[in-house]
Amino acid sequence: MTCGINTSFSLVFGSIFSFAGDIRNVDDLEELFSQTKFDAVILANPMRYFDNNLVGSLNLYKLMAKHKLVFSSSATVYGQPDKIPCVAMNPYGRTKLFLEEIAQDLHKADQKWRIILLRYFNPVGAHESGMLVEDPRGIPNNLMPYITQVAVGRLPELNVYGHDYPTPDGSAIICLPIRDYIHVMDLADGDVVALEKFLQRNDIGCVAYNLGTGRGTSVLEMVAAFEKATGKKLPIKLCPRRPGDATAVYASTDKAERELGWK
Template sequence: MALYDRTILVTGGAGFIGTHTVVQLLSEGFTVWIIDNLDNSVLEAIERVRDLVGAELSRKLHFNLMVFSSSATVYGQPDKIPCVEDFNLMAMNPYGRTKSGQTPLRQCQCSLIPCLPKYSLIPWLKLFLEEIARDIQKAEPDWKIILLRYFNPVGAHESGKLGEDPKGIPNNLMPYIQQVAVGRLPELNVYGHDYPTRDGSAIRDYIHVMDLADGHIAALRKLFTSEDIGCTAYNLGTGQGTSVLEMVAAFEKASGKKIPIKLCPRRAGDATAVYASTEKAAKELGWKLMAGVSPAAALSPATQPLPTASPVIQPVSTPSPSTQLFPTPSPFSFSVATTGLALLFSFVSALSLTVTAPSSGRAGFTKYPELTYCLVVTILALTYSAFQLCKGICDITHKGFLISDRVSDYSSFILDQLVGYLLASSSSVIIPAIQRLEQTALWKAGIVSVCMSFAAFLVTAICALFSGYKLCKRVIW
């Protein structure tokens, strides 16, 4: 079997790290099957992956090779840094104890698990995973398992379509900073400002998520091409420590936004400084950093705060727009263009009536209420089209409104139909009034208005069809 003629199962494949890893797997030619309960992710993320690489997902799988996503928290408060894979695992906080399998669950603790909050339950459920992986390999030696100990992933896919936008209050530094920057959260809580570090804040190893995804590819190559693996751990980090306040300063410099911070006491279990030794991964996996190692690497244009993802994206397998002579237009760009036409037609329709009405006297609209109805409808259509156009442009420029893709699709589908119906009705209602107006200035304005209203109706109908297509695609998927 060829190296890339393989099927890969990715658990949590709709999450932050999972989506970026799946993109890299698909772009390398692997077939991928995603399993995710969508607890802290959304189905749209998988759809965006499909848009990026133009691939469907597999539905059958048999395997005895595994890459397990562990964490640097298993090192706890290390005696020295950088952390090497053969360090004793001395996890300090519950999440780290989960990843290292350090403390068995007692019966009394197990009985409390259903009562714990969701964020506390997940670490407890992962308590023995590293040890379980080792036990599996010992019991069945044909298994080959690689444990990847992530440090602190940051950044996003260069397209801007994938990134970290968790549900609720973020637990990680970068999405928290981003949500403060866009106004979702009032300030950034910095836990601990009296550590024995260069600025008093904790030091961590922040690795770009695309480098992390490439680490998975390197681990798979190792699994497919080597025999004596057993169950082996590798660090995935940059090998450099960056403090929390340094990351905040780097974000402020890159974005031009001031991030309000609140200095809080240390959290129990947080280590002072943790960063990786990556020599083993570089030597045995052939893995190296590509996205960068400085705090600014976490602040690429793709990682600017994105309440909604940009719909303008090129597939991974094709050149970027700057290298394409005639790049393929996005269907979302087509939607923005049609919305712009609807805005133009509605504006001309409303303008023709409002400009002509004063010269024709007040009796025009009083005697012909059909004209008033047509004017009101075109103003409503104008307002709606302006909103849709503004939202579309903001999405393209990575500054979307705080409206989820799902809500946007449903609302657009309903409102497009409603506006289209109103425009069609106004066009039909005004025709009898035009016939009674004879050869007057208001008569000419009515003709222009009905023509533009009908044109706006046709364009809005196209927008409604496109919204319906996106909605059907979402429901079917």
């Protein structure tokens, strides 16, 4: 059995059964692992940073009797890259980087550990059925729900944070941060092929893959694409930079295509 774990508030497992508990509570995890046997564990993308990411994940590491893990990491481990591949710029990215380093140390110390680290870039979109969508309350933290809420009039304008970055944007005046936006269903496919490799191979070790398009896109380019597709003009407000935001974050996905057959 494979389980997915959401560390935000409680432990939630696939369609077979659910277990109410807290990943930060060792007793809850002990009860869960004593009840059933898992083939693999997928650690989902948490939101409570140091408490959930570090404390909860370390508790989970301790109780993974089968020593198998697929860890959904984050592109934030790259920070503002130059020649050094991983230098996180904010607390969230640092927690992900710490956990990747811990995972690597676990494998070095005990070769029985098999670990796949999936570095997600910026997920956008929804399931094609329309039943699974991102529709947050309040002002969204992610770009696409922000754009769509402005488009339907729920929010008055799209705040664009930072317009003085040294990046080409297709505009002679405005220079915006560059991100790699990837459809959420493509990420789901990446999870599936990674898990398939994980279950079929015993010689994985500890390996990381970038799950993205490998291309950078600015906020204004995303807005222009949305406007072209919908015929809806969006009001935009240029705002100051946010601390901890990198100028450009995208990376090669050649390794995922070569070793996982995913693109």
